[in-house]
Amino acid sequence: MHIWALLLCCLAGISQRVQGGESCQLMVKSTQGSVYQAGDLVIGGLFPVHVKAPQPDLEFRGLKDSASCEIFHQRAYRWLQAMIFAVEEINNNTNFLPNFTLGYLVSDTCLAERTTLLAAMSMVTGQEANLSASECGSVPTVPVVVGDPRSSASIIVANTIGVFNIPMVSYLASCGCLSDKTRYPLFFRTMPSDAAEARAMAELLRLMGWTWVGLVSADDDFGRFGIQMLMDALRGTEVCVAFHEVIPKDYAKMTMQKIVDTIRTSTATVVVAFIIDLDAKALFDEVVEQNVTDKQWVANDAWITYSVLSVPRYVPSLAGTLGFALRRADIPGLGSFLARLHPSSSNSDPFVKELWESLFGCSFSAGLGMKVCSGSEVIGIGESLYSDVSQLRITYNVYKAVYAIANAVREMLACEPGKGPFLEGWCPDVWSLQPVEIAHYLKKVNFSTPLKERMHFNRNGDPPASYDIINWHVAAQGAGEFVTVGHFLSDRFHINMEAVLWGGGSGKEVPVSVCSSPCPAGTRRAVQRSRPVCCFDCLPCADGDISNKTGLLECVRCPERFWSNPTHTVCVPQQVDFLSYSDTMGIILSLVSALGTALTAATFATFLYYRHTPLVRANNSEVSFMLLVSLKLCFLCALAFIGQPVAWSCMLRHTLFGISFVLCISCLLSRTVVVLVAFRSTLPGETLMRYVGPAQQRLGISICTLVQVLICALWLTLAPPQPAERNTMGTWGPKIILECAMGSVVAFSLVLGYMGLLACLCLLLAFLARTLPDNFNEAKLITFSMLIFCSVWVTFVPAYISSPGKYTVAVEIFAILASSYGLLFCIFAPKCFIIFMRPEKNTKKHLMAR
Structure with a gap:
């Protein structure tokens, strides 16, 4: 006012x-x-x-x-x-x-x-x-x-x-x-405007990785606006303010003690002081008194080169101070111009006598307890704050x-x-x-x-922003020395890091000032409640997320078909799972399939070689050969289920499987009917045998097989099986399961249902004929084979549904091979045994004995 x-x-x-x-x-x-x-x-x-x-x-x-x-x-x-x-x-x-x-x-x-x-x-x-x-x-x-x-x-x-x-x-x-x-x-x-210096300070803090800093400002427009601009520049960065203290203009002792006590006890190692030189003098008087020597000070231009603070008393606390200073210059002739003053020759200047008394500790007035200025004193260049150029x-x-x-x-x-x-x-x-x-x-x-130096004013009346970066070193006799270690020009830093002496006793190591240590790779930050964002906990990334750098705020989701490794640091391709020929299981099933095929081929060769013997001719050798061919197809179709699914293999595996087994069961059904009719036709007046001759058997087998062929043709036409991918959780995350989608569940059910219907009918007829007299009871063998076949496929359904990944395919292959081996051994093993081991029984007399 x-x-x-x-x-x-x-x-x-x-x-x-x-x-x-x-x-x-x-x-x-x-x-x-x-x-x-x-x-x-x-x-x-x-x-x-x-x-x-x-x-x-x-x-x-x-x-x-x-x-x-x-x-x-x-x-x-x-x-x-x-x-x-x-x-x-x-x-x-x-x-x-x-x-x-x-x-x-x-x-x-x-x-x-x-x-x-x-x-x-x-x-x-x-x-x-x-x-x-x-x-x-x-x-x-x-x-x-x-x-x-x-x-x-x-x-x-x-x-x-x-x-x-x-x-x-x-x-x-x-x-x-x-x-x-x-x-x-x-x-x-x-x-330069404080805005430029604030941006430079914020960039320096960010560049050095100091995310937890204290602020000290002056209680005037310079301090208020300057610190506000620094906070604005820090907004959006990772730097947080641990405390903000304001220095009063009266420098009250208790207030200064409280300010320095806050600085001393804070976990922030770096303190930014946005103050003028006189405020700095009052602050560091108290800092020295409390012996605060573990802080890295960052100074603004108003006090970074304040020589009053460079005396040995302040150096233990201020050594390593880093700050921005206006561009230094050497003005020729200024030193001698300053030294020209003398009280006798500067009557028009009312300040010369005070300067003289201040420089030489004397007085022009007697009786003040000080020595009287003689006027013979000489101002030495660089010997005082006034003459220091x-x-x-x-x-x-x-x-x-x-x-x-x-x-x-x-x-x-x-x-x-x-x-x-x-x-x-x-x-x-x-x-x-x-x-x-x-x-x-x-x-x-x-x-x-x-x-x-080029000089101009921009539209705001400001000059180009240019600063020297000053570092306080320790000179001879323990005094402070202002060393230029870099420059800030056009919003860019040029710092010789090797020349910097760091404060807080760090020496040549950049001091660390963080509220929480950076989170290692594989983790993310979780901000602590009611604390600044720089104070956080480190939590592991979720499955499927990674963080491949230290200190990331959030984990990154892995792209499609990729998953995080166990340490959540790298996205690795998801494991593609299918039953391949290189898998141990795939190798075993392939060998078992090949063995079955070889045994079937050997049986076929045996029957072909002994085709004229009574045992082979007894039950229509043509049907036997057809049965062996179908069994060979059954063994071979198992191989279509192994390997990476592609369009042709998906269509082939299910259709070949359905048709092969229907052909096999049709042959067995035909033989069962022949056995029944043969014994019934022995009764007087019955003429059933004319309905089960070779031509009728071929026709019956063809019709039964044709029904399955039609079902498969409709299936492939309307909704064929296609390769598909399915995700499932594995040991280290989800796996991509490559499989054959059915295309039509109804069609697949019809294929299995029709095959099951023929198998049940064959089992029933064979069971009815099991007690018919015969030295080699074909019906009993078919009954055993059908029991094995039906048992395998009844247990197949729950096993198929509950098996994960490639084991689903393995269960289906196992069912195919088990039922095929059951048919092969039950039907043909006894006959081969007689052919090779008991040839004396391979006679018409023995076969007709009963």
């Missing part, structure tokens, strides 16, 4: 009538000292030469003497002198601004918003002097201002002097909010700000009448420059500094 009260005093009471005259003079005087030099264009400058402002007078009962600011700031005074140096360097170069000189009016802001605003308003309202009545309220004598270093003060000043269309060129204010041209259309800066970064920003203004003026001087940028080609009057004209040319500047 008091800031705006002072502003009203400054605006509303700019002038007053002097009794007895028509002149006016300034009512309000600034509370700060200033250094002035006239010129054709006077550039204003705001510098915090002191860091403690006097308390404001809020009584408003009369004018009081200006109070003095306290605590001299050598570094800021060097910035002030750098501005004067740049102005004089430009004026001494007659080719740069011919017949035109720059002046300056630099004031102390005392590092407070109200005193900064008062200094700025004192500039734009003119120097204290008697003015004629007609001159009161004329245009300000300072049309452009360099400063302020603080973002919070720059916001206030920019909002205030913006009313007069006066541009500002700040050398240190980095708040991203100042890039908003709708609010601050005339604000420029040679300092080894880390010219902010100083270089001041230098560039002055040159940006000078280049804008240079462009104005080069303007050709009729070709100017304003209405009707009008060029500005350089002897009476308006602030808005300077602002227009500032937007267009694009030049090289005397140090060969």
